[in-house]
Amino acid sequence: MEQQKKEPGKLKLLAQYYKPYKGLFFADLFFAFLGAAVTLVIPLLVRYIMSTVGEMPAQEAKTIILKIGIGMLALILVQLGSRYFITYYGHMMGAYIEHDMRNEIFSHYQKLSFAFYDNQKVGHLLSRITSDLFDITELLHHGPEDILISVIKLFGALIILMNVKPQMALLCFAIVIIMLIYALVYNKKMKSAFKENRVRMGEINSQIEDSLSGIRVVKSFGNEKREIEKFRKGNERFVDAKRVTYRYMAGYHAGMDAFTTLITVAALVSGAMFLASGSISATDLVTFLLYINNFTEPVTKLVNFTEQFQNGYSGYDRFLEMMSIAPDIEDAPDAVPLDHVDGDIRFENVSFHYEDHDDKVLSNVNLEVKPGDYVALVGTSGAGKTTLCSLIPRFYDVTEGAIYLDGKDIRKIKLKDLRQQIGIVQQDVYLFAGNIMENIRYGRPDATDEEVIRAAKLANAHDFIMEMPDNYATDIGQRGVKLSGGQKQRLSIARAFLKNPPILIFDEATSALDNESEKVVQESLERLAKNRTTFVIAHRLSTIRNARRILVLTEDGIAEEGTHQELMEKDGVYAKLCKAGL
Structure with missing residues (x-):
């Protein structure tokens, strides 16, 4: 219960890093929204061509198709521009945030006393300022846009599919719900595994730094084999930690792929049954199948986001853990400046x-x-x-x-x-x-x-x-x-x-x-x-x-x-x- 109360507070702290880049953040979300909307519009145009244009006179149909084609090209250009913006400027926003966080933690390192460094390994401190921060900023960059794109595509596709054939849409949505529950269960298991990976990576960094810094001592004693053996053991411990993580990831991704295929199969079989009974047209069935990708792709994206969230959030946990260490030697509230010293x-x-x-x-x-x-x-x-x-x-x-x-x-x-x-x-x-x-x-x-x-x-x-x-x-x-x-x-x-x-x-x-x-x-x-x-x-x-x-x-x-x-x-x-x- 205590942990649950702390989580929103941590997320609020994490969200503070967007403040200096609010304009970039909202622009990134806007273009993410625009790109997602385009993918929903194109299948509707396909449906219109199949259901309406096909019954028009040839000359009129060609004119309409030409106009729709030009419209589709315009939509593709919008999608291209949107994708370019969120890839370039979105990543730059992540880089700026990473820059700010790196400055923050490095400044904090400088404030900590000898007593702190007496009990720390440089490799562990290094991993918190490199790989941890990269994962955090990847989450901050991709997280909001992935959620927005996924929600728009998922619910946009669901609304359209409900208009096409409600029974088929509800069947597919029921499978999606089971798919999400499956993902949440597996992601909970992966959280602790990701955290252990970070610890092991820190140990390896520390061992590499220690060995390479003392390479002259290593060579002077002819202990290269000993260092290789020490590193090999640490590396094996890292692989063991990864093994657990990948076991969960294997179950996770295999299950997601199976559910994605199951949704397509369910839509195809049920659609064929409705088509045979005459309660759905071939045009609507093709439209439905075109939207299935728009329906399942955001689910996969959300699932991948949960993995990214575990990575970034466990990194942020470690970041906060370090930032919470108060310098044990700092200026007293009533400390005075020193201009001249005699030396007594x-x-x-x-x-x-x-x-x-x-x-x-x-x-x-x-x-x-x-x-x-x-x-x-x-x-x-x-x-x-x-x-x-x-x-x-x-x-x-x-x-x-x-x-x-x-x-x-x-x-x-x-x-x-x-x-x-x-x-x-x-x-x-x-x-x-x-x-x-x-x-x-x-x-x-x-x-x-x-x-x-x-x-x-x-x-x-x-x-x-x-x-x-x-x-x-x-x-x-x-x-x-x-x-x-x-x-x-x-x-x-x-x-x-x-x-x-x-x-x-x-x-x-x-x-x-x-x-x-x-x-x-x-x-x-x-x-x-x-x-x-x-x-x-x-x-x-x-x-x-x-x-x-x-x-x-x-x-x-x-x-x-x-x-x-x-x-x-x-x-x-x-x-x-x-x-x-x-």
Whole structure:
């Protein structure tokens, strides 16, 4: 009962997407109506020729037939124009709606937090923005016009057939009713099968994306056969889901074909009986048989529409399911803009745990970092170093306590403004497909070429860029695959220089580099950090020995604090890490 109440609400929401294209929508319906009307008129003209013109004098009959022929040609041109309009402009309306929905869901994806993406597969998200939306818009385009055409043809033909021979018309209509009931029963069974197909398709997309993105790892371990086997199993599960769907579809279409033929047979047999008894003329019987196609074709169209409806509606269910996920990190109603930042950061009794775990990653952390301070975070893997830094730009929100920026709770600052003040250089650099200039400019999209080049020089990247085939216009491939680790890292630093934020976070930025690259990158990082509040998550302790302030994180929070020398003299956790060769 609850579900039934929800359905009209969902359909009303779906209908909202027609609003910007009302003119196109009604024009599409008008031409659909016109095309359907033409198909009803032509058999009537055939009946007129057979019943009336045949009894006229030859010369008069020829004149009338010529006029009717010209009229039929005009009707064919109307039908041609109508068909062209609904095929081209109707599909374009569907494309516009698909464009709008794709923008909507992609914008929604951008609002969702790291916590959401931690539990999602890219393939599943991709299928919702591609195949699901295509099916939804096919429904929105074809659905209304198919229903209108079918209703006009079905009831128009029924009215005409009732005038020709009511008994035969009612017999055919009775079979049509049984046919519709049969279709509804089968379509109900198909609904869940279509939904399962979507899930399986999402899994396959995810597996393909995962395997192809990690193709270098696959090949380096010689695991091509393993990936093929994994894909084969997923592909078989998809076929199993399709098997169920196609079993229902087979019963559905076979039944529809049988009912369509049955209607023709019923009309022919009953018509022949009436013809033999003299209660129907040969002209009316031929007319009746001509209209049988107009009678059965819309039923088939309606039946096909129900299949399309299941496809599109299950896709819309998934669309709504995604759109209903509220961003767990967004601006508070009283959030204020941020114009100027000094860079004073304070953690006050901060604790944090991930949504799907109760174990705290951070517990009662208290920390104050003054503007321009250079703070290094060290500790064993899993101690919460990256998590602590991820809380500052609100990639995750604290579970308990608060973080303050220049005395303001960061949850009361507009999110865009907060993140605009923070630059992040990570170990795993993400570069977008495109050229070098575009990737550096990502730090500040309105920057001039001269500003981009200046940032590259500050990041020690200009020299290697000028050695590239097309300099700053060089295409770097998917995720910067054509660059070395050190080169990618320097482009990431150039991006941060261009952004010019007062707060910096270096997340193990040199841990994956060789000694020579590390030296160049380290020099760039130190230049970038000058006079900025800087957090450095250190993988190699040798890179932060000169830090004025080192924080040692453990599962219990900040265990030690001081310079390298002070911490070594304490002979505590830090000293043990150093002696272990980290």
